[in-house]
Amino acid sequence: MTARETKISTSIDSGVAFDRLFQARGLTKVYRMGEVDVHALRGVDIDLFPGEFIVILGPSGSGKSTLLNILGGLDVPTEGQVKYSDHDLTNADEEELTQYRREHVGFVFQFYNLIAGLTAIENVALVADIAPDPLDPEEALRLVGLADRQNHYPSQLSGGEQQRVAIARAIGKRPDVLLCDEPTGALDVKTGIVVLDAIARINQELGTLTAVITHNASIADLADRVVYLSDGCIVEIKQNTNKKTAADLVW
Amino acid sequence: MWRQGLAISILLACGVATFVMSMSTMLSLKRSMNQYYSDSHFGDVFVSMTRAPSELANRMKEIPGVARVETRIVQNIILDVPQMSEPASCRLVSINPEAGSSLNSVTLIRGRLPNPTGQVEVIASEQFADAHGFQPGDQLSAIMGGRKERLRIVGIGMSPEFIYVTQPGLLLTDNRRYGVLWMPRRQLEAAFNMEGAFNDAVMTLRSRASVKNVLFRADQLTERYGGVGAYDRSDQPSHHRLADEMHQTGSMAFVTPSIFLAVATFLFNLVFSRMVHQQQEQIATLRAFGYRQREIGMYYMKLVITLILLGSLIGFLLSLPMSWWMTNQYARFFRFPTVLYEFARTEAVLASLISFVAAFAGSFSSIRRASRLPPAVSMRPEAPNADRASIVKRLGLEMYLSPIGRMIVRRLETNKRSTAFSVLGMAMGLSVLVLGSFFQDTINYVTEVQFERTQRQDVMLTFYETASAQSQHDILHLPGVTRAEYFRTVPVRLRQGSKEHRLELMGLEEQAELFRVLDDAERQVPFPSIRALTISQKLAEILDVVTGDKVTVEVLDGKRQRLTVPIARVFPDYATPGAYMNRHELHLLMQEGERLSGAFIEVDPRRLDELYAQVKETPAIAGILDKNAAHKNFVKTVSENTFVMRMVNYAFASIIAFGVIYNCALITLAERSRDLATLRVMGFKRREISTVLLGELAIITLLSVPIGLPIGCGFAFVATLALDTETHRFPFVVSRATFAGATTILISSAIVSSLVVRRMLDKLDLIAVLKVKE
Ligand SMILES: Nc1ncnc2c1ncn2[C@@H]1O[C@H](COP(=O)(O)OP(=O)(O)OP(=O)(O)O)[C@@H](O)[C@H]1O
Numbered sequence A: 001m002t003a004r005e006t007k008i009s010t011s012i013d014s015g016v017a018f019d020r021l022f023q024a025r026g027l028t029k030v031y032r033m034g035e036v037d038v039h040a041l042r043g044v045d046i047d048l049f050p051g052e053f054i055v056i057l058g059p060s061g062s063g064k065s066t067l068l069n070i071l072g073g074l075d076v077p078t079e080g081q082v083k084y085s086d087h088d089l090t091n092a093d094e095e096e097l098t099q100y101r102r103e104h105v106g107f108v109f110q111f112y113n114l115i116a117g118l119t120a121i122e123n124v125a126l127v128a129d130i131a132p133d134p135l136d137p138e139e140a141l142r143l144v145g146l147a148d149r150q151n152h153y154p155s156q157l158s159g160g161e162q163q164r165v166a167i168a169r170a171i172g173k174r175p176d177v178l179l180c181d182e183p184t185g186a187l188d189v190k191t192g193i194v195v196l197d198a199i200a201r202i203n204q205e206l207g208t209l210t211a212v213i214t215h216n217a218s219i220a221d222l223a224d225r226v227v228y229l230s231d232g233c234i235v236e237i238k239q240n241t242n243k244k245t246a247a248d249l250v251w
Numbered sequence B: 001m002w003r004q005g006l007a008i009s010i011l012l013a014c015g016v017a018t019f020v021m022s023m024s025t026m027l028s029l030k031r032s033m034n035q036y037y038s039d040s041h042f043g044d045v046f047v048s049m050t051r052a053p054s055e056l057a058n059r060m061k062e063i064p065g066v067a068r069v070e071t072r073i074v075q076n077i078i079l080d081v082p083q084m085s086e087p088a089s090c091r092l093v094s095i096n097p098e099a100g101s102s103l104n105s106v107t108l109i110r111g112r113l114p115n116p117t118g119q120v121e122v123i124a125s126e127q128f129a130d131a132h133g134f135q136p137g138d139q140l141s142a143i144m145g146g147r148k149e150r151l152r153i154v155g156i157g158m159s160p161e162f163i164y165v166t167q168p169g170l171l172l173t174d175n176r177r178y179g180v181l182w183m184p185r186r187q188l189e190a191a192f193n194m195e196g197a198f199n200d201a202v203m204t205l206r207s208r209a210s211v212k213n214v215l216f217r218a219d220q221l222t223e224r225y226g227g228v229g230a231y232d233r234s235d236q237p238s239h240h241r242l243a244d245e246m247h248q249t250g251s252m253a254f255v256t257p258s259i260f261l262a263v264a265t266f267l268f269n270l271v272f273s274r275m276v277h278q279q280q281e282q283i284a285t286l287r288a289f290g291y292r293q294r295e296i297g298m299y300y301m302k303l304v305i306t307l308i309l310l311g312s313l314i315g316f317l318l319s320l321p322m323s324w325w326m327t328n329q330y331a332r333f334f335r336f337p338t339v340l341y342e343f344a345r346t347e348a349v350l351a352s353l354i355s356f357v358a359a360f361a362g363s364f365s366s367i368r369r370a371s372r373l374p375p376a377v378s379m380r381p382e383a384p385n386a387d388r389a390s391i392v393k394r395l396g397l398e399m400y401l402s403p404i405g406r407m408i409v410r411r412l413e414t415n416k417r418s419t420a421f422s423v424l425g426m427a428m429g430l431s432v433l434v435l436g437s438f439f440q441d442t443i444n445y446v447t448e449v450q451f452e453r454t455q456r457q458d459v460m461l462t463f464y465e466t467a468s469a470q471s472q473h474d475i476l477h478l479p480g481v482t483r484a485e486y487f488r489t490v491p492v493r494l495r496q497g498s499k500e501h502r503l504e505l506m507g508l509e510e511q512a513e514l515f516r517v518l519d520d521a522e523r524q525v526p527f528p529s530i531r532a533l534t535i536s537q538k539l540a541e542i543l544d545v546v547t548g549d550k551v552t553v554e555v556l557d558g559k560r561q562r563l564t565v566p567i568a569r570v571f572p573d574y575a576t577p578g579a580y581m582n583r584h585e586l587h588l589l590m591q592e593g594e595r596l597s598g599a600f601i602e603v604d605p606r607r608l609d610e611l612y613a614q615v616k617e618t619p620a621i622a623g624i625l626d627k628n629a630a631h632k633n634f635v636k637t638v639s640e641n642t643f644v645m646r647m648v649n650y651a652f653a654s655i656i657a658f659g660v661i662y663n664c665a666l667i668t669l670a671e672r673s674r675d676l677a678t679l680r681v682m683g684f685k686r687r688e689i690s691t692v693l694l695g696e697l698a699i700i701t702l703l704s705v706p707i708g709l710p711i712g713c714g715f716a717f718v719a720t721l722a723l724d725t726e727t728h729r730f731p732f733v734v735s736r737a738t739f740a741g742a743t744t745i746l747i748s749s750a751i752v753s754s755l756v757v758r759r760m761l762d763k764l765d766l767i768a769v770l771k772v773k774e
């Protein structure tokens, strides 16, 4: 209970509650596995604001991915409420969620999930097709520093490069939210930094609300706020006063 | 996984089921036929003559090898059937209602046996009764020995001798116009002055009797009494036709299912190896965990064995009720009174053994390849070769494609192996559909040639006794007749060395217009005025002769001449074996004047009824055959005969086609689900991502059409060759309708499969798909 009170006060403390982008209240997610109920989230309250860089930390199984998926409209909570701007995601049906993802959300996953048959630029162009106001695919690739590799197929790119193409693809539609689930999970330190740098730069240049899940606590230094999850609850939300750039990170 | 396994098993099951079903059906039919023949004491040797004294029977009995002899009186008469404007004729056969078991005995279906005294009572043949809806109690009038007589039908029956009723001298028999009536012998004797005499004899033989010898002796005995040549069962018209039909059904029942089985086994391998290929990643992971090659190999072996056993079992289970049903259908069609069902055990075991070996051999290599996979190979989808431009790109079409379109095309182009597999699988599915349905085209073609291009008459008349040239005049004066062409048919035995064949030698005008014999290329075969035979290819094969060879013609009628005549020409055709010569030359050869057997006639259709009425009153005319009615009748008979088989084949072909396509769709879904989930996460709608999958399936389906249709033609061609029996040859005809039908079923199967896959796609668990590493 104390944890919850801290959190709420934190979000109110930030003082910009009126233009928050996400508002989640009492988010609960229960997976029913036969006889057992797995509580992935147990009443999470959080607000996210435009342009913020959020890092979510927590032990494995604490519910990070579940939270991110609900925010991204891939999943719905069992209980509680989640709102994006004026969209209610809680009771949205599949169609509405798709529409929401299409217009507002960019995803980056641990395994880049590029379409093997398409070149880097074609992968990016894929989303440009469905977005109302897309970035020029070349511009998106330039933002992640891969302008010169645009005609390469994923198999011709390194893991870090592939992840950067995935980032370019995620931002290709000029999303309002960029959600990254362990984007550096499959990469070595050096490459991870390059990728994080790309994400941070996008957050800066495009002002996209960015949430990154990681197991690496030092990445927290990039964030505006750090959310700590444990056993399905937010235990702490820390304001980062000393924001670093990716290059300054000590891994 | 279980879906795919079941779908694979079902492919095999279809092949096994068609094969076992067909074999069981044929086996059961043969048994039923033999049972019927022996139950009803069907004769082994038959002979008819003009008139012989009763004691000749005793001399026949003395022929070595003869077990039983039964004499009869058989007459053709004209009937007046109420409510039928055209005349009908029938074959009257004597029976002894008092006697116990007799040869060629009549099985009563309804009613009772006739009383030999009082008003004349008869049993009508089932076909004739069915065609008219006769019931016991109905009356007919007939001209018998110059007197009009009232006949009362008291029973409906059948006999092994008339399973097929053939009207002498006619190419085809119309069951409405020609039937069989059985009448007590005493009354028949009285009507035709045949007391103490007979004109037909049936014999059964002891086992190991020499048929040839019996025939020879019977001919010797009957020659003086106008015998037209004894013949054995194989020449007995009804049995001959039945054997031919059964043979054809049998070859159809063998060839098509065999190809089905082969294709099913092939597809089993194809789909199985694709399934294994698709599971490479899991296999590699298992290997990484320390599983041995052998263990992985064993796992897949067990899987194959299970699937084959499951497939065979489903096949057997399917084939049981189906062959039972089919046997009954055919037994009804062939009019066997009892059905003895037998499951083709040997063939069933054989079929599953064959598919077992083939499927096993086929899947062995994919199992081996899979189990040898190095541990934890990451099954990265093959990337397009960046250096080699794709076909679509080279054609300059790529710029017109949306990224989704490119995604489809690239995937198909880079995963050549699985694309090729899918295309080939679907092509095979399509080809069995062609195979399953092309036979109708063959029938249609043969029918059209026979009834539209060859026979151009409206009606065909046959005369009682051969008529003189005088009747030419009479015929032309029948009402409505606008044109007539006469023919002479002579029963003969053609002999060359040890080869022989019995048939009706036909004498026609040199350039007949109303009845044109056509060769393969549909050119009219002329019969020039020379003393030489023109014979069909099949007959040439039977007699083993070529143009210029000489054959012995034994006339089985009249003066029973025996002459040597050269073969002037052999022409290929699709009809039954035939021999022809110029009619006038035939008269010369027979040392007779213009004796005519019948005429082909062109009639003013408005005066047809008038013609019929007149023919009824003309005792010289024995038979009349309306070509259009015969045409309809033939189509009905043939389509009834082949209907069951064709439907079953078609049904199985459809299931096979569907099974392959469904599997392709499932595999495609499995291979693409990651990409599709990614697209969904990016905000693509269900409809939009299903285009990727459906587009891919659509392209595969379309690609398979130009491959599958030629393969199907190839199968059809093989089947045509296999249907080439001793007496029949079939043209190889596949119509556009067949192609269209097969393609339609393929496309519908593709659509249904796509809908199923689409539903599965809608339920795709996005998070789960993305959680795992590719
Ligand atoms: N589809 C599911 N069915 C059942 N339980 C699930 C499902 N997805 C997640 N869970 C459970 O929910 C809990 C939270 O899972 P979640 O994936 O959010 O954890 P996480 O914090 O992202 O962990 P990690 O850091 O290992 O990715 C876990 O206990 C997990 O077992």
Ligand SMILES: [Mg+2]
Pocket (backbone or CB within 6 Å): A064, A065, A066, A181
């Ligand atoms: Mg996670």
